[in-house]
Amino acid sequence: MDNLDRGIIDLLRQNARASxxxxxxxxxxxxxxxxxxxxRLVADKVIRGFTVQVDPNVDGMQTEAYxxxxxxxxxxxxxxxxxxxxVPEVVDxxxxxGSADAIVxxxxxxIPSLEAALEKVRIAPNVDHTRSAIILSKLVNRSGD
Amino acid sequence: MDNLDRGIIDLLRQNARASxxxxxxxxxxxxxxxxxxxxRLVADKVIRGFTVQVDPNVDGMQTEAYxxxxxxxxxxxxxxxxxxxxVPEVVDxxxxxGSADAIVxxxxxxIPSLEAALEKVRIAPNVDHTRSAIILSKLVNRSGD
DNA sequence: GATGCCGCGGTCGAGATTGTCCATCAGGCC
DNA sequence: GGCCTGATGGACAATCTCGACCGCGGCATC
Structure with a gap:
């Protein structure tokens, strides 16, 4: 893992189909x-895989909440x-x-399926209460989804 | 956007370098x-790009905060x-x-570079104050990073 | 019904890319 | 020096890419 590897990864991050x-x-x-x-990077699991960034509006998973x-x-x-x-809807x-114990x-x-997922999270023992912030519009998205 | 497109995208999601x-x-x-x-999918912006999933521990980007x-x-x-x-450190x-205007x-x-990135975010005009929650340990990670 | 247009898929071929093998080279070590 | 190890560049065949061209079916128009 030297500077050459890092350069290669940077380029692949920009375009994983580059020759x-x-x-x-x-x-x-x-x-x-x-x-x-x-x-070698793939074998060493440094590179986990090559994937595609899809417009979330198209694959119909557009409602997100913290x-x-x-x-x-x-x-x-x-x-x-x-x-x-x-809970499959939990992405992260x-x-x-801080005052909260965890962020999900x-x-x-x-929205209805978001509510259903939230309900499943609330079932967890010792969960006192939750506070949700629904994402209105994405400003930045570099996480590949 | 039909079932064929969806199938192609599913396969690309698994391996964006497939022939x-x-x-x-x-x-x-x-x-x-x-x-x-x-x-066509790329031209229509359904596919935003091809990228690579890198082990975050390896490229030394393991400190995360909401x-x-x-x-x-x-x-x-x-x-x-x-x-x-x-701000390159902004992933999402x-x-x-809710009471906050945005979540970043x-x-x-x-931690020091996290603080530096936070400083850059605070520069934005009209930003009154920020509240950070640093991630102590990951519980679930299905977002591929 | 005939006609032309359009979207979509298949086939083909030139050229680019991939993947493998091999010779070479630099550095560390005895 | 001699030897080993790890990495690189070059060469080559196999494979893939990507544009050109053709055919087919649906559809609107005449």
Whole structure:
């Protein structure tokens, strides 16, 4: 993992379908050398995969919300993880600093299904209450979804 | 946008570097027909781009935070977008319901660089104050990063 | 019904790309 | 020096890309 690898990854991030030859011109390597490095990065699991960014409006998962979770007493992270993983609409979740115990990112087709997902999260034991912020419009999206 | 397109997108989501021929075998089209459809999907902005999923631990971007933005007076979403897009650490941002005006997801190498990124966000005009929640540990991660 | 247009898919071929093999080279070590 | 290891560039065949061209079916028009 040196600067060459980082350069290759940066280029792939911009266009994962770029040819090895083109990448090689940018970073100063031959196509074969680039391919060897990319293969190694994939084998080493540094590169998890190549994917495509799709307009979320098209695949019909456009309703998203941040949900703060407030728990009673002690929180068992492992149990929380188990519960949250059981809700497919949960895209992302983590324990956080601040007054909330965890922040959960939920994505669903529409408001009713968002509410249903939220209900499933609330079932988790020790969850005292939640506070949701529904996303009105996306300002930036560099996370690939 | 029909079932063929959806099939192609599903396959590209799994492997954006798959050859058109291989995709064609899966969805029952010739390589040329697949390329035509992919080109059209890209032209129509249904496909926003091809990218690579990198292990965040490896490229040293493991410090993440949710930042609530509170603005003074009226918020110009376009200007907010322009400012936020200028901060590379901003992974995700959107205007939201609730007391905050926007929620910004920031990812950086460590706490000092997180603070620096936060500073850049605060520069935005009309930003009154911010409230950050730093992620302590990830509970769920289905967003591919 | 005949006609032309349009969208969509297949086939073909030149040219580019990929993937593999091999020779080479630099650096570390004995 | 001699040897090993890891990485690179070059060469080559296999594969893929991508545009040109053709045919087919649906549809509106005459």
């Amino acid at each position: 090895y030859g083109d990448i090689g011109v940018e970073v100063g390597l031959s196509a074969s050398a680039v391919k060897r490095r990319v293969d 949900v703060e979770l407030f728990c009673r007493g002690t929180v068992a992270p492992d149990e929380l993880r188990r519960i949250l993983q059981g 979740a983590g324990t956080v600093t 990112r939920i994505r669903s087709r529409d | 058109y021929g291989d995709i064609g075998v899966e969805v029952g089209l010739s390589a040329s027909a697949v390329k035509r459809r992919v080109d 930042v609530e933005l509170f603005c003074r007076g009226t918020v110009a979403p376009d200007e907010l977008r322009r400012i936020l897009q200028g 941002a959107g205007t939201v319901t 997801r920031i990812r950086s190498r460590d």
